[in-house]
Amino acid sequence: MENLVTRYRNVTILMVVLFAQVLGLAMQVRRSTQDESTRLIRVWAVDAITPFEKSIVWFQSGISNLWHNYFYLRGVRQQNRELKLEIERLRIEQVRLNEDAEQARRLQALLGFKEQFISKTLPAQVIGSSGSEQSRSIYIDKGSHDGVRPDMAVITADGIVGKVLRVFRTTSQVLLVNDQTSGVGAVLEKSRLQGVLRGTPLGEVVLEKVMSDEAVQPGEKVVTSGGDQIFPKGLAVGTVTKVSPGSELFLNIRVRPAADLSRLEEVLVITQQLEKEPALADGGLPMRAAEILAQRLPSVPDRPPDDPNSPPPPTSGLKIYSAPAIPSPATGAKPAGSAPTAANPKPHAAAGTPGNAASSTNPDGSSAQPVSPPKPHPPAAQPSDHATNTTFSQPQPASSKSASPPTPPSTPTPTTQEPPQ
């Protein structure tokens, strides 16, 4: 036996090394993909390679900046003039888009949608790749020290790039969307058909799980659906280039990524997302009828909610309970208190619904009576701009709230208006 091993020493060592690697591979496959048992080897390799890459990228960008910012300035004046013209054009367009956006927010608020906002991003430079055609991933120069965590979305100005797969101290590995192990929730922009975006072994991107009886046209844009809990909703993914019948009942939709994944230099890591219901105006939160009335009727005394003997406030028509600490619907929280009031309506009239205040119920169970449509108001004082459609028959400009004396309680008559259809 000993002679046999000695005679076949090389083959024996080969078998042992191969067996050890196959065993290790099988253990990794059996465990989850986020298995950290191989982290040490990966850290060694990344720490050995990435300093070279960082140095080269730093040197390269330094030279490039020096050249482009101090020497090669040909055509800059002309470009500056063109950019100024472009700014003017964009300003005009912005005004129109603001109007559209505001209308969209109002409609979203009506439907109680929640939006995901990118609240914080971290710019990062691409310093390396996996170096393999079978694994499409890149390395960026930001790691756990910079606040990067696994599963954070990585994007460019053009569209999505991928997600953070592994995080090291000063670098991170990003799995590109064209890797065959990646998956992104996506939706076709016009037809609103949802699918899963996957990479292929050849590095292409396809949209899967779209039924074959749906009509999808080449050229249609694809955006993120937000269903994967990684990418915020509505980010550009790419454009449909080819549609063909796929296996089983699904279409084979090929997508050209919006971001050029083969020429990535700088990316943004989305380090923080906020999910909230849309606000109706810039910086403003939806106001309820009671809030508006509380501002307009400073003389209305506060009434303890659990004091049944206190006299009712001197209002005509609608009885108002002062509720100074009303949380906005944007936070999703509801005010403390038990009795349904105008500020805290019945449970079925959930917070965040614009019609809450319009259908506000008095403590005695009677409903506010709807009256005639509102008259035009100055923009700053229009309660109808908010989620509540409560208006006043004698509105006051916003400036009068502080300058003019308090309005007598009986002067404004709160009215309600049906929400816009």
Next chain:
Amino acid sequence: MPITYTSNEQIEVYRFSLPAAILIPLIALFLQAFIPLRFHFFSIFDLPLLVVIFFAVARRSPVAGLLTGAAIGLLQDSLTGHPLGLYGIAKTVVGYGASSLGVKLDVENAGSRFLVTLFFYVVHEIVYFTVARGLVGLTLQWSWSRELGSALANAFLAVILFALLDRFKQRT
């Protein structure tokens, strides 16, 4: 250029200094990870594989060859998003095979280097695909035309690269 058979007495065994033995594979890994960012076509090359073949045929020791292949392959694996061992296994086999071949054949000339690299590139890809599909479950697509094209490109590069790396050889 014909491949000539050499007896064990005729062959020369080389060794490498420790810095060269460590830095050459690291530089190959670095270039393999960095250059495709700027020149995407470069990803068809496999510089770590070429280094494994070079060390294996120069040292002419199957054990050293397979261990070198395993180490470089595992390092290459650790830069990818896949489990460790795919490149490790493939390069272990290549390291062993190339060093075993180096004992039997004269692989010092350009023609033999070209053919050896061509052959072992295909072997490497077959082993990689087999393990990746059979053990890990990756859905890779084998294309003979693509693989042969990559093998030719790597073989051409190997002739140039091996000539450069010959400078680091030290006679035993």
